[in-house]
Amino acid sequence: MKITSITAWQVDLPLKEGRYSWSNGNYMDVFDSTVVAIGTDEGITGYAESCPLGSAYLPSYALGVRSGLEELAPRLIGEDPTNLGAINRLMDDSLRGHPYIKAPIDIACWDILGKVTGQPVYALLGGAAQQSVALYRAISQEDPDAMAAKIAGYRAEGYTKFQLKVGGDANEDIERIRACRAILEPTDILVADANTGWTQHEAARVVGAVRDLDVYIEQPCMSYDECLSVRRRTALPFILDEVIGDVDGLMHGFADDAMDVINLKISKVGGLTKAKLIRDLCVARRIPMTIEDTWGGDIVTATIAHLARSTPEEFCFSATDFNSYVTQPIASGAPVREDGTMTAADRPGLGIDPMSNALGSPVLSFG
Structure with a gap:
């Protein structure tokens, strides 16, 4: 099995309570989430989502997810998504740090592995x-x-x-x-x-x-x-x-x-x-x-x-x-x-x- 495509969507997630506030006066009204799909040559697609808590919580931000995907995605085309160890080593070798960018790639590969084997991810x-x-x-x-x-x-x-x-x-x-x-x-x-x-x-x-x-x-x-x-x-x-x-x-x-x-x-x-x-x-x-x-x-x-x-x-x-x-x-x-x-x-x-x-x-x- 090989990765043939990586696609990303940007989605706004408004809060039911209107605002979420935490320390030092930080708050969010709408979360900026990125949904990722990994397509394969066997017609199986894996999905994941990455949604940083703004830009002042951790060293992460929503635009960074999508910018990082532009850096990583071309290097993953043709790789086996079920070989999770190799996928993670390749990501770490290609981009130092930035785990929040790598997370949706890894998670979508777990989704694919579950679908290939007919098992839920928890199994x-x-x-x-x-x-x-x-x-x-x-x-x-x-x-x-x-x-x-x-x-x-x-x-x-x-x-x-x-x-x-x-x-x-x-x-x-x-x-x-x-x-x-x-x-x-x-x-x-x-x-x-x-x-x-x-x-x-x-x-x-x-x-x-x-x-x-x-x-x-x-x-x-x-x-x-x-x-x-x-x-x-x-x-x-x-x-x-x-x-x-x-x-x-x-x-x-x-x-x-x-x-x-x-x-x-x-x-x-x-x-x-x-x-x-x-x-x-x-x-x-x-x-x-x-x-x-x-x-x-x-x-x-x-x-x-x-x-x-x-x-x-x-x-x-x-x-x-x-x-x-x-x-x-x-x-x-x-x-x-x-x-x-x-x-x-x-x-x-x-x-x-x-x-x-x-x-x-x-x-x-x-x-």
């Missing part, structure tokens, strides 16, 4: 380790009462895990955490995610002020060393996200006892091949993961569901149904939330079919 990733996956809901940064009210609404939809967007003014963040914890049940999970937004002294103040609460602290500061310093000042469970982007960073975190949980974002690490490696290392070291991505719609959500379903429940801290946050469907067959959980389809590949009317005309085409 290829290790098999079904759980039937359904518990979801968290991200709560956009607002005033404390508004955030608490949103949590109450989402609890009624079945969510029991909540990621609170903090990383603003430390005094207001302390109020946000206390207000939201107060309305939750004792069994509910609350994560205070600063998205690198606090300086070290602010983070120290916040963790000290909420030390009596049942709350996880996530990515308080910009650098790994700052986060490690805060980790050593608190007994609260600790999550790292932005600073864990590859195996080297993960191993460093293991050695330093830097975290209790990580956020494993599939496009941040370069796709399912590298995400599986990180997932398996975490399982071996008994470190749970939130399995997710930077953002996206139906195809990203399906990809998350397959990796999460193949992860033992004990180590799958939570996952994300990003397609429930946006107003624009782009594929049929995508996971649908049910009582705060979702599952991956049993159909071959990712189990999705892009909607041609939602994609419009391609913006890039090779082969």
